[in-house]
Amino acid sequence: MRRLYLLLGLLLLVLLLLPLVLDKYALGIFVMIFFYAYLGQSWNVLTGYTGHISLGHALYVGIGAYVSTFLAQKFGLSPWLGMLAGGLLATAVGLGLGFLGFRFGLRGVYFVILTISCAEIARLAVSHIDAVGSFSGIFLDFNPGFYNFQFRGNVPYYYISLGFMVLGSLAVHLLARSRTGRLMVAIREDEQAALALGVNSFKYSMTAIGISAFMTSLAGTFYANYVYYLSPNSMFGMGLSIDLILRPIIGGLGTVLGPIIGSFVLTPLSEVSRAYFAKGGLEGMHLVLYGVLAILVVLFMRQGILVYIKRALKPLLKLED
Amino acid sequence: MNLALALQLLIQGILLGGIYGLTAVGLSLIFGVMGVINFAHGQMMVMGMYISYWILVLLGLDPYLSLPLAAGAIFILGYVIQSTVVNRILDFPEAMQVLPLVAMGLILENLALLFWGPDHRSPSTALSLAAIPLGSATVDVSRLIAFALAIAFTVALFLFLKKSAIGTRIRAAADNRLGAQLVGIKVDRINNIAFGLGAATTGAAGALLLPLMPVSPHLGHDFTTTAFVVVILGGMGNLLGALVGGLILGVTESLATLVLPATLKQMISFGLLVVIMLIRPQGLFGGRR
Amino acid sequence: MNILSVQDLGKNFGGLTAVKDLSFKLKQGEILALIGPNGAGKTTVFACLSGFLRAEQGQVILEGQSLWGLSPHQICALGLARTFQIVRPFLNISVLDNVMVGAFLRQKSVAKAREAALKVLDFMGLARQAHKEAGGLPLPQRKRLELAKALATGPRVLLLDEVMAGLNPTEVDELIALIRDINRQGVSILLIEHVMRGVMALAQRVLVINYGQLIAQGTPAEVVGNQEVIAAYLGRGLKHA
Ligand SMILES: Nc1ncnc2c1ncn2[C@@H]1O[C@H](COP(=O)(O)OP(=O)(O)OP(=O)(O)O)[C@@H](O)[C@H]1O
Ligand SMILES: [Mg+2]
Numbered sequence: 001m002r003r004l005y006l007l008l009g010l011l012l013l014v015l016l017l018l019p020l021v022l023d024k025y026a027l028g029i030f031v032m033i034f035f036y037a038y039l040g041q042s043w044n045v046l047t048g049y050t051g052h053i054s055l056g057h058a059l060y061v062g063i064g065a066y067v068s069t070f071l072a073q074k075f076g077l078s079p080w081l082g083m084l085a086g087g088l089l090a091t092a093v094g095l096g097l098g099f100l101g102f103r104f105g106l107r108g109v110y111f112v113i114l115t116i117s118c119a120e121i122a123r124l125a126v127s128h129i130d131a132v133g134s135f136s137g138i139f140l141d142f143n144p145g146f147y148n149f150q151f152r153g154n155v156p157y158y159y160i161s162l163g164f165m166v167l168g169s170l171a172v173h174l175l176a177r178s179r180t181g182r183l184m185v186a187i188r189e190d191e192q193a194a195l196a197l198g199v200n201s202f203k204y205s206m207t208a209i210g211i212s213a214f215m216t217s218l219a220g221t222f223y224a225n226y227v228y229y230l231s232p233n234s235m236f237g238m239g240l241s242i243d244l245i246l247r248p249i250i251g252g253l254g255t256v257l258g259p260i261i262g263s264f265v266l267t268p269l270s271e272v273s274r275a276y277f278a279k280g281g282l283e284g285m286h287l288v289l290y291g292v293l294a295i296l297v298v299l300f301m302r303q304g305i306l307v308y309i310k311r312a313l314k315p316l317l318k319l320e321d
Numbered sequence: 322m323n324l325a326l327a328l329q330l331l332i333q334g335i336l337l338g339g340i341y342g343l344t345a346v347g348l349s350l351i352f353g354v355m356g357v358i359n360f361a362h363g364q365m366m367v368m369g370m371y372i373s374y375w376i377l378v379l380l381g382l383d384p385y386l387s388l389p390l391a392a393g394a395i396f397i398l399g400y401v402i403q404s405t406v407v408n409r410i411l412d413f414p415e416a417m418q419v420l421p422l423v424a425m426g427l428i429l430e431n432l433a434l435l436f437w438g439p440d441h442r443s444p445s446t447a448l449s450l451a452a453i454p455l456g457s458a459t460v461d462v463s464r465l466i467a468f469a470l471a472i473a474f475t476v477a478l479f480l481f482l483k484k485s486a487i488g489t490r491i492r493a494a495a496d497n498r499l500g501a502q503l504v505g506i507k508v509d510r511i512n513n514i515a516f517g518l519g520a521a522t523t524g525a526a527g528a529l530l531l532p533l534m535p536v537s538p539h540l541g542h543d544f545t546t547t548a549f550v551v552v553i554l555g556g557m558g559n560l561l562g563a564l565v566g567g568l569i570l571g572v573t574e575s576l577a578t579l580v581l582p583a584t585l586k587q588m589i590s591f592g593l594l595v596v597i598m599l600i601r602p603q604g605l606f607g608g609r610r
Numbered sequence: 611m612n613i614l615s616v617q618d619l620g621k622n623f624g625g626l627t628a629v630k631d632l633s634f635k636l637k638q639g640e641i642l643a644l645i646g647p648n649g650a651g652k653t654t655v656f657a658c659l660s661g662f663l664r665a666e667q668g669q670v671i672l673e674g675q676s677l678w679g680l681s682p683h684q685i686c687a688l689g690l691a692r693t694f695q696i697v698r699p700f701l702n703i704s705v706l707d708n709v710m711v712g713a714f715l716r717q718k719s720v721a722k723a724r725e726a727a728l729k730v731l732d733f734m735g736l737a738r739q740a741h742k743e744a745g746g747l748p749l750p751q752r753k754r755l756e757l758a759k760a761l762a763t764g765p766r767v768l769l770l771d772e773v774m775a776g777l778n779p780t781e782v783d784e785l786i787a788l789i790r791d792i793n794r795q796g797v798s799i800l801l802i803e804h805v806m807r808g809v810m811a812l813a814q815r816v817l818v819i820n821y822g823q824l825i826a827q828g829t830p831a832e833v834v835g836n837q838e839v840i841a842a843y844l845g846r847g848l849k850h851a
Contacts, residue, residue, distance in 0.1 A: 053416045055423070104599045108415050109358045113549055114598060117591040120546060124588045179714050179723070186711040189700035196660065196694070198686035198715035198763050238542050242423055249420055283439075284431035284538075291428035295421045299409055302417065 003317045015162060019155045027154035031226065033267040034161035035219060038168045040248035040259030042215035045172060047245070048254035049181060050208035051188025052101070053112050055241055056119030059097075060090040060213045062236035063122075064220025066132055069140060069230060072148070074131075079149035083221035087214045093118075094213025095206060102205045107191075116238065123236035137231030140224065149225040157226055164222065165260065168215060173256045175211070184208050188254070246290070250297045252304030261306050266290070325457040330575045332455070336464040337533075338571020339471035340526050342564040344544065345551035346475050347522035350482075353558030354495040354515040357407060357418055361426035363544030365520050368429055369395050369527025370536040371437055377444050377531075384444075384531045385466060391528040392474075392521040399520025403513045411512075426541060433538035443535030467529040474525050475564050478518065482560075491515045495558070523548070543587065550594040556604025565606065611638040613798045614659075614690070614767050619668035621651075621658055621822075628654040629665070629822040636767065641789070641799045643813035643830070647843055651822035652802045653695055656769050660692040661685040672767065687715060689766035693773060695802070697756040701745035705736060705755060708744050712762030727762055734758040734788065750781050754788075761792065768792065770801040774808045786811045806834075818842070 019027060043057050067089055068082025077085075097118050101111050127135050144150045151157060175181040186194040187201045195201055224230050234240065251262025273286035301308065344366055351359045359365075369391045376387040384391075402425060410418050451462040482488035494501040494511045502508050523544075551570050555562025573593065574586045581589070597604070614636040621629040628651045636642050644652050657663040659670055661682040670677040677685055686692075691712075700708050709727035710720075717723040731737050734754050739747060744755060753773050760768060770789070774782050786808055793799055793812075803809050809816060809830055816833045818826040820842040826833055833839055 047416055051416070053419055055419065100595070100599060104602070106598060106602065109419075110598055110602060112358070112419060113553065114595060116546065116549075117594050121588055121591045121595075124585065124591070128582070128585060177720070179718060179720055182707065182710060182720075183714060185703060185707075186700055189702060190698050192662070192682075193694065193698035193700065193759075194711065195682040196662075196686060196692055196698075197712040197759055198683045198691075199711065200683045242427065245420070246424075249416070253416060282435060284434035287431040288428050288435070291424040291426075291431070294424040294427075295406060298413070298417055298421050298424075299406065302413070 001317075007313075007317065012166065019158055024154050027158050029268055029271050031154060031157050031161045032271060033263050034158075034165040035223065035226075036244065036247050036267050037260045037263035038161070038164040039216060039219050039244040040251070040263060041165070041168045041172050041256070042212055042219065043245055044248045044254065044259055045175065045184075045215065046208050046212035048248055048258070049172075049176060049188060050184040050205060051191075052205060052209070053108070054115040054209075054212075055112050055238075055245070056115030056117070057212075057216055057244055058236050058238070058240040059115075059119040059122050060094060060216035061220035061223065061240060061244075062119075062126065062230075062232070063090040063093060064217030064222075065224035065230045065235045066126065066138075066220075067217075068149075068221040069138055069224050070132055073138070073140075078147045079221055079225055080147075083149075083218055086217045086221055090213045090217030090220075091210050093122075094209045098206050098209035102202050116241075119236055119238070119241060123232045126236060127232040133231075135232065137229060137234075140228040140230075142228065149221070150228075160222065161226075164219065169256050169260060171215075176256065180204065180207060185254070246294055248304075250294065250304060252306030255304070255306055258304050258306050261309065262304065265305060266293075269293075327576065327579060328456070329458040330578060331572060332458055332460055333464065334572035334575025335568060336460070336468040336571070337575065338568035339468040340529055340567070341547060341551050341571050342567025343471040343475055343529070344523040344526040345548045345555065345563040345567050346478060346560050347519035347526075348548045349519075349552045349555065349558055349560055349563040350478075350522070351516055351519035352552065353560070354491060354519075355403075355407060355411060355512055357411070357422065358549075359516075359519065360419065360422040360545060361402075361429055361541075362519075362523055362548050363546070364426040364429035364433075364541035365395055365398065366523045366527040366530070366544045367433055367536065367538065367541045368398065369524030370531045370540075371433055371527075372524070373528040373531050374437075374442060374444055374536055384528050385470065388470065388525055388528045392525040395524025395527075396517040396521035398524075400513045400517035402520070403516035404509070407516060408509050408512055426545065430538055430541050437538065439538060441535040441537045444531065461533075463532045467533060470529055471526065472564075474522060475560075478522060479560065481518075487511070487514060491518075546587075547590065550590045552604075553594055553597055553602075554605055556606050559604060559606050562604055562606035566604070569605075612636065613638045613673055614800070615669075615671045616659070617669040617671075619655065619658060619665050619670070621654055621663060621665045627822055629658065629819075632668070632819065632822065632824055634817055634824070634827070636798055636800055639793070639796065639798055640814055641793055641801065641812050643809045643816045644800060644802045644819065645804070645809060645816060645833075646819040646825075650819050650842075652819065653771055654822070655819075656692055656771055656802065659685075660690060660769060686763055686765075689764070690769070691760040691763045691765035691767070692769040693756045693760050693771055695771040695775075697749075697752045699744040699747070699752055699755050699759075701743070703744060704741050705744050705747065706731065706740040708755060709758050709762045712759045715763045730758050730762045733791075734761070735784070750777055753777065754785075757785075757788075765797060768797050768799045770799060770803075772802055772804060774803060774805040777805075779807070782808055810834075 047053050064086035067086035068079040071077040071082040071085060072079050101114050106114050126132060132138060142150060144152050183199050183204045186199055187204055191201050247262030247266050248259040250266055252258030270286055270290055273289060277285035348359055348362050372391045372394050373384040373387045376382045376390060377384060406421050410421055452459040482492060490506050490511050493506060494508050498508055551566040552563055554569060555566030570590060574590060577586050577589045612635040617633050619629055619632040646652055658665040661680050672688055672690055706727055709730055710723045713723040713726040717726055731740050736754055736758060739751060757773055774785055782805060789812055813830055816830050817824060818833055818839050825842060826836045826839050
């Protein structure tokens with residue numbers, strides 16, 4: 001185990017130094033890698049660890065993006081603070097959704113449909129609110145500065161998103177080892193059996209969705225201030241909800257390293273192939289490949305890529321299992 | 322309130338509801354037999370639309386006539402998806418069952434984008450504009466035909482499941498997979514056919530919808546979610562419930578436009594979906610599981 | 611002194627009456643067996659007692675407190691733990707982690723819960739399996755794990771649903787010794803068992819139910835000779851001796 005931490009520390013050091021040698025385009029790809037790894041990690045808390053499948057996590061991204069942007073435009077509030085406001089609202093919404101789902105016993109596909117519905121309701125609602133640009137969305141003015149969460153070049157975004165990924169993963173790592181995290185895993189494995197052992201599954205499911213929604217929405221604020229444009233479809237849409245679950249599943253559900261590895265594999269692939277196919281006039285081709293890859297991974301590497309990497313590194317790292 | 326308008330909307334709602342019902346019957350059948358949700362259902366419907374569009378443009382064949390071709394093509398698509406992917410994931414944990422079908426939807430959607438581009442295409446058929454006056458309201462001929470065919474298709478599917486040998490086996494497999502296996506039914510093959518049939522109904526619904534609305538690659542999500550609503554309304558796995566649910570949703574959405582902007586009608590259906598799931602998860606007419 | 615008392619318990623599934631007018635008392639420190647033919651309603655009784663099913667009528671009182679309307683985790687917290695007839699290990703985590711879930715009920719810190727869980731595993735003879743994934747255990751060990759999980763919650767009353775089914779005679783004897791030990795530590799036990807060897811060795815009293823109703827009770831020897839009991843078993847077919 002010690003060697004694993006050493007290796008991860010070394011990799012982190014490399015990532016910290018990388019901006020010295022990379023150009024803007026390459027940095028942009030890394031920003032997306034970190035961003036999706038963090039999103040995957042946030043989703044992982046609810047689905048990977050606790051077993052409640054959400055296919056509507058864009059809901060929380062959208063809340064984070066819209067709340068901080070609205071507060072910044074309307075009241076000049078720094079997005080850093082807006083991020084917290086968004087986080088609180090997202091937590092409240094997540095808890096509301098969780099209450100409906102867990103209290104009324106919606107499980108499995110019913111819970112999936114509930115999450116999709118709530119995200120879609122939010123998307124449609126936002127599409128009709130003029131104060132946030134309705135269908136056409138909001139363009140952010142470019143006013144660089146720390147207070148405004150806007151920067152020239154990609155280096156600051158690189159470090160911020162790296163910080164998100166590292167801190168988010170650390171938080172999930174600590175959670176997973178805690179009493180709360182272990183009870184969440186018990187709920188995922190067999191909710192009835194957990195209840196029989198005195199686990200208050202409602203309470204811990206609510207905790208999981210609260211944490212997950214909060215973490216997810218922070219990424220929304222980041223994203224808004226990175227792309228400078230939010231629209232109901234891009235922020236609340238089903239496309240994003242699908243996008244953000246692929247990486248943890250491909251990397252390894254319910255593990256801390258899974259979302260990170262999944263993102264390092266999938267994000268560059270998707271960015272590069274998107275650009276490549278778009279040049280050849282084959283728009284959408286990269287998503288076809290993406291879909292095929294996701295199916296192949298589920299069919300043939302059910303536990304994700306991580307287990308294979310672990311197996312390969314086992315002798316080197318002296319891992320226990 | 323304008324009574325004539327309300328009547329007009331009511332008629333439109335019922336007619337559209339027939340198509341909703343048809344696509345939802347397919348989704349419900351797939352869930353009833355395999356216990357999985359076909360997250361690519363709407364994308365299959367879009368495929369049905371494009372296939373009949375293609376046939377119309379290339380061969381000049383009217384969508385109503387090419388309907389069997391579209392349904393057949395989507396049947397094959399469903400059969401292949403079931404045999405290559407879904408049969409392998411039936412015993413997986415639910416999170417792992419969701420992804421492959423979601424991914425399948427992504428694949429179909431973007432294949433449509435590759436083949437036909439992002440534009441909306443709306444073919445004009447011989448009947449596009451014909452209408453029959455009915456008191457103060459009018460009924461579009463194409464809607465009426467679509468409705469009639471949708472109902473006919475649904476009834477045919479019912480009869481097939483009730484009367485035919487394969488239908489009986491499908492119902493047996495739906496009731497008890499292990500039991501069906503024990504009495505010598507080749508469950509995998511029956512599953513393939515069931516998924517194929519479920520897909521074919523949504524393909525047919527797509528073909529019927531083509532004369533009524535322009536087709537574009539990204540319509541699939543909306544169709545899928547509409548089918549969800551209907552199936553939850555009617556009860557998962559309950560085919561008759563799906564048909565009635567389709568009519569209810571069609572009418573509700575249509576009448577809602579009296580008081581709400583048309584773009585908000587979807588919110589109605591999602592709201593309805595959530596409420597039904599909470600107070601009556603087995604659907605209005607009782608479900609299978 | 612009665613630690614658990616059940617009054618007029620009744621439960622229907624649609625038209626089917628699974629449990630009807632069932633009353634009995636479990637004495638402090640007692641081992642009581644609940645037997646009956648397949649489908650008699652034994653597991654349903656357990657599910658009603660532990661809060662997994664809501665009984666339509668009746669009273670369940672644990673140490674003076676009514677369990678009516680409480681959910682399973684609350685009942686477990688009050689000191690009534692159950693095992694499942696079809697064992698339910700948490701498959702993808704280690705045996706130790708499985709038992710820790712139970713231990714967390716009384717221990718809030720991870721270190722303390724681990725310590726308590728290890729103690730239980732040691733007692734149950736599963737110490738060597740502690741770090742194995744639960745999904746990899748063979749059935750006899752899964753049965754023990756099921757018991758270990760329940761035990762880790764620190765129960766006052768333990769409901770055991772056919773923990774001996776599917777075990778060979780040696781394994782049954784080992785389990786009998788363990789259950790007796792658990793009982794000696796002050797845990798009152800209600801057990802469902804088809805393995806008569808276990809019932810005869812452990813139970814001080816036996817309740818027999820058929821079609822959800824009590825048809826006989828008494829010492830194991832009395833019950834085995836009871837004509838009505840024999841008829842009930844013969845009528846439905848005896849699973850094992
Ligand atoms: N959830 C349920 N829904 C409907 N019927 C049920 C349900 N659970 C049990 N039953 C029925 O209730 C009756 C009692 O079942 P129960 O499982 O309590 O029997 P049992 O005595 O535990 O049998 P066994 O010895 O086989 O374990 C049976 O007829 C069974 O089919
Ligand atoms: Mg039983």
